[in-house]
Amino acid sequence: MKIPGLSLELQRLLAPVPTWHARITLADWQVAALAVREAGGRLLALWGTTSAPGVAVCAAYVTADGVVWLELPLPGEQTSYPDLVPVFPAAARMQRTVADLTGLRAAGAADQRLWLNHGAWPADYFPLRHATEAGQDFPDAQLLDYAFVRVEGDGVHEIAVGPVHAGVIEPGHFRFSVVGEKVLRLEQRLGYTHKGIEQRMTQLPPLQAYRLAGRVSGDSTVAYAWAYGMALEAAAACDISSRASHLRALMLERERIANHLGDLGALGNDAAFAFGLSQFSRLREDWLRLSHVVFGHRLMMDCVVPGGVAGDIDGAHIDRLNRQCDVVEREVQTLRAVYDEHAGVQDRFMGTGSVSPALAAQLGLTGLAGRASAQAWDLRCDHPGPPYERLQVKMATQRSGDVAARVAVRFDEVFESLRLIREILADLPAGPVRQVLALPDHASRGAGWVEGWRGEIFVALELDGAAGQHRIRRCHCHDPSWQNWPVLEHAIIGNIVPDFPLINKSFNLSYSGHDL
Known part of the structure; x- marks a missing residue:
């Protein structure tokens, strides 16, 4: 990869290797970001570090050849670094989080509002730079008023939703600017x-x-x-054993299917199709119960451990897992036909919450939602590690970027994951399941x-x-919710307020994984 204007050292860093780490200078911080973007790469993550020998800001980029982890040490008392938002808009909230946690700020960034700090600690306190005791109170902390962007005009009014919601759901605040029921702007406030x-x-x-x-x-x-x-x-x-990597992949694909089954039911429910919710909920419950039998936990928590996995499976487990795959495949095929042929469901799904491929690329939409907007990224295909390099995963993609596309990707991924599970079980290597690190x-x-x-x-x-x-x-x-939450703000524009729960569920982003 040769990029004009990029130093020879950074040219070497972007050579065909799976993962690189390097320290760079202030002068190369934005240059490297531009080089990655021009080569078709994207921003994966951005974070700050305050551990010895000094403070630094780090960025991880995805290129066609792997991950480039760049670390920018800040000299002396310097606490600022060049803003990456003009290159990668997805950096905005990551940079605000770095500022809240470390005090390191992106110089010249347009949005300098606090993000994770809701007033629980003083504005001059940075959790990753100062020691904190469990349960510590900050008597000087004050609740902060968040400066939402105001939309002006005839007939424009605001609807505030959350952070507390009905039902069992994590907290997040959504501020809608609307005319009638048409959404002109949505602004999120997370971090709760x-x-x-x-x-x-x-x-x-x-x-x-x-x-x-x-x-x-x-x-x-x-x-x-x-x-x-x-x-x-x-x-x-x-290096972990081949058997351990196969068992990890088995659990990962079961986790994927469990979440897709839950979402497909919830999306039917949000389209006033309760039959879909009941059927997919039943399938998901059976799926989770067998995970508990085979792996010892419904969600398979603590089953992946350093050096491998916590336990092995036997022939009886393999038979039950295969039989369940056959049952789920038949029923999901039937339910997909029901969804596809139900006029009311399709009326709610099609054209709702659209994100064009161009906008998805500009904002860095990734994962399932990205693939529904023609962003063909899937690590199991692009950078397959064991055992995916031999499984030949078929990537599920769509172009319309609406709720219907995100539903279609889920259906396709369920069927592909069922195929992968069968292949893994059919050719499970012998050997230990855990190495000592x-x-x-x-x-x-x-x-x-x-x-x-x-x-x-x-x-x-x-x-x-x-x-x-x-x-x-x-x-x-x-x-991946870091990249995708801001895109949800764009997906709702031009839609009506009652469609927001449906659009939101079609993304189904993580609050906890985002708020850290």
Whole structure:
């Protein structure tokens, strides 16, 4: 990859390799971002670090050849770095989060409002730079008024929804500017489920922190635990067994199907088709119950561990898993035909909440929602690791970018995941399911990158092994919802307010994985 104006060192960094890490200078920070964009790459994650030997801001980019992890150390007392929003709009909220947690700010950024700090701690307090005790109160903290963007004009009014919602749902505030029922603008306010995960990570032993990683977003526990395990295994220069990688993939595909079944039912319900909800809920419940029987937990939490998996499966388990795949495939095929032929459902789905391929590319829409808008990215196809490199995953894509397209991608992915599960079970290698990890007695780092059911889960891990005292110096867990939440604001424009629950569910983004 040769980009005019890019230093020879950065040219080398963008060479065909799976993962690179390097420290760069202020002068190259925006240059590298531009080079990635011009080469068709995208921003994967952006985070700050305040651990020794100094403060830095990091960015991970996806190129055709893999992940480029660039670290920008900030000299002396400097706390600012060049703004990446003009290159990658998805960086905006990530940069605001870096400012809240570390005090490092993007110079010249148009939006400098607080994001995660809702007034729970003082404006001059930065959780990743100052020690915090569990349950610590800040008497000087004050609730903050958030400056929502106002839309002016005849007949324009605002509808405030949340952060508390009906039913069992995480908190998020949505401010609609509307004329009649037509939405002119939506602005989100998230961060209500901020839990201090990144600071807590530094307080846990590296071999135990996978349990917290698997709880960043509970519906993606397998993907997060695998990404953390991958990062730790890379830092320890340890390869897991072929059997362990197959069992991880088996669980990951079961996690994907469980979430798709739940969403397909909920989407039917949001279109006033309760039959769909009842049928898909039944299938999902049966799916989760068998996961509990085979793996010991309905969501398979704590089943992916450093070095492999927590337990093995036997021939009886394989038979039950295969039989369930046959049942689910038959029933989902029938239900898809029902959805496709139901005029009322299709009237609600088609043309609703559209995101054009051009807008999706500009804003960095990723994962399932991205593939519904012609963004053909799927790690299982683009950068397949074991065992996906031999499974030949067929990517599900659509172009219309509406609710109907996101539903179609879910159906297609259910059938493909069922095929993958059968292949994994038919050719499950022999061997151990867990390797013992020997952590190095020196500083090391690793990255984990897994295609979860929503999209790419990324974990950047830095370890300090000085004097044999192994600890986590920094662990950043990134959910694809960071990229996709802002796109939801665009998807609702021009639609009516009552369609928002349907559009929102068609994305089904994570609050917890976003708020950290």
